[in-house]
Amino acid sequence: MSDINGLVRELVGGNPDVMGAFVFDADGRVEASSGAPEELLGAAVALFVPMRDLLERTAASLGCGEMQSALVLGATASIGVSDVDGVRAVAVLGAEGAPTGSLLQESQWLARRLREGGGS
């Protein structure tokens, strides 16, 4: 069974388009991270926790069901977020010009691996 930090490192190391990745929970605790600078990590988690709550409520209210993934497309960089188990979530930070599909796929891959028991 892979270590959660190992999985995150594997993701970041395996894709040059990924600048960093981290796993966080609903309380804002970071379970694992790789590539993301400490100061960025703190700010990202502080923003992602309420954003995830808002997106989940929005998805449920609009009849989308449970939110599985979200993409933040920026002019210079993008971020893919995927839910793991309703408590934990994965965020993948893309380097400049990274294809958004790859960020979404990578975040979903890591979330799936964590759901399947990897990194526990």
Added chain:
Amino acid sequence: MIDWMLTTVGLGAGLVGLAAGRIWGAHVTERRAARELDDQRFAAQRELAARVKAMQHLEARLEKLSAEAAISLSESRPTTPPPTRATVRALERFVGRLRGLASVDEAVVILPDGLPATRCDDEALLRAGALVGELARADGALGGFIGLSVEVRRADPLSFRRLPPWTGGAWLVARGRGGPVNGLALDAAIVGAYAEQRYTTPPARLSGATHADPGPVAAILGGELRDGAFGGVALIDASGLVACAAVDGPDRALVERLALDLLHVGARAAHWCGDVVGLRLANALGEWVALAPGAGGAMVAAFGAGHAVDELALERIRGRLRRRAPAPSTQELAS
């Protein structure tokens, strides 16, 4: 005596008159016949003139009809321009037709950013589709890729094809059923995808190439080149280019660059698709292929000389390299 003379003169005059009458009659008959002949000739000429006129009239009418037909044909052409954007309905129809092909297991249209544009529940295929994002980006730096075929260990082969411009640069990703997708069927379905592909950047040399003992290996590669099986062949190990040979078509620098492109795409394909055992990349120069030769983890990159790579020649090269190399490792294409 006088009576006898008068009788003779009268008889003579009668005979002369009779002869003159006959001559006159013959003359009249001849003139009548000539007149009738002239009449017939004039009638024939009139008829001919009438027919010529009728024919000219028919020709003029035919020309007019042809012109009208041409106009109506051009008017009957669809006035609706081809789609300028990839509507989901059009793409779904397109993918639906492909799913009907016997050699296609599943297909999906992937947008240039790697996101799916059509319905697909196949996670492996969607993940493979993320490679499109990298292909589309590599396209600008590495040249006009128009097709990619990936042989994956423990799964059916994948085919990638760039779709026509109206799709906004989308790619089709299809997985074969029990074998590779029928390339001809795919190409037939994607008419126009091969247009306007050309290299826009100057060739770049491989960095970090070791060129370790290229002589004997180059001799092996060059043998097949002389046979015209390839336009260029390169041998690459984990450290870079070991040997490279090319014929008149693509020069050595271009072959080096293609080998580098192939390595790059191969490594990314391995990331998204799984263990890659074979790779074909189609570009404007023809079709080229890289396969792990089983010679210490090195790979052979072979380039078609304006045609598809000769598989048998490639196998021969791999066999020769295998016999020369130590026991093969299990190194994958992604290194």
